[in-house]
Amino acid sequence: QKEVEQNSGPLSVPEGAIASLNCTYSDRVSQSFFWYRQYSGKSPELIMSIYSNGDKEDGRFTAQLNKASQYVSLLIRDSQPSDSATYLCAVNRLTGFQKLVFGTGTRLLVSP
Amino acid sequence: GAVVSQHPSRVICKSGTSVKIECRSLDFQATTMFWYRQFPKQSLMLMATSNEGSKATYEQGVEKDKFLINHASLTLSTLTVTSAHPEDSSFYICSASQAGEALEQYFGPGTRLTVT
Numbered sequence: 341q342k343e344v345e346q347n348s349g350p351l352s353v354p355e356g357a358i359a360s361l362n363c364t365y366s367d368r369v370s371q372s373f374f375w376y377r378q379y380s381g382k383s384p385e386l387i388m389s390i391y392s393n394g395d396k397e398d399g400r401f402t403a404q405l406n407k408a409s410q411y412v413s414l415l416i417r418d419s420q421p422s423d424s425a426t427y428l429c430a431v432n433r434l435t436g437f438q439k440l441v442f443g444t445g446t447r448l449l450v451s452p
Numbered sequence: 453g454a455v456v457s458q459h460p461s462r463v464i465c466k467s468g469t470s471v472k473i474e475c476r477s478l479d480f481q482a483t484t485m486f487w488y489r490q491f492p493k494q495s496l497m498l499m500a501t502s503n504e505g506s507k508a509t510y511e512q513g514v515e516k517d518k519f520l521i522n523h524a525s526l527t528l529s530t531l532t533v534t535s536a537h538p539e540d541s542s543f544y545i546c547s548a549s550q551a552g553e554a555l556e557q558y559f560g561p562g563t564r565l566t567v568t
Contacts, residue, residue, distance in 0.1 A: 372555050372556075374555075374556065374557075376559075382561070382562070383545045383559040383560060383561050383562040384496070384545075384559050385559065386556060386557070386558060386559075389556055428495070428496070430557075432555045439486070439498060439501055439555075440486075440498075440555060440557060442495055442496045443495065444494075444495040445495055
């Protein structure tokens, strides 16, 4: 079982729709969760961080965390073609030296 | 805020030579810097973690003598790829974490290395 799992996609949504990206993690004691956006050929950009159960909203983005079920999700409202990118879920690893573990990413395609 | 720069953005070198990549945090002090490698259509692979003034911690399978990391100040870390070979061609990305930030990492723009 991978430490952080994401569906590789692509997830295709029409412009204006809600895109829902999911991520599950295996380390139950993980405390910090992040979503990064990576455009093709570019480096990742931090878009959301979440540390406690529930929802966290920032503009068109909402991160949701459920520690009991060990999943974290990202909702993108009013999706735009410019949102087309790969979205990486990252989870901190508390065992051993603290560092982030990344999922392989979900590719999102927003069609005009 | 939280801007990280990398230099160079692209480099082409001949097999057997060494290449140095710089990573700078421009508007904050980075207590920890990370170096990643990413091959086409694959996810990020952490190579090493470095704290200012101490030796880097390398991930399993990463040769410390081949990938030399120096974190001499709170704003600068360097990665030197020694005796580069074509299989080292990749996208190298650094990230930095501020003191007190709960592991939020801010990434540099990356360096695309091509070894001929």
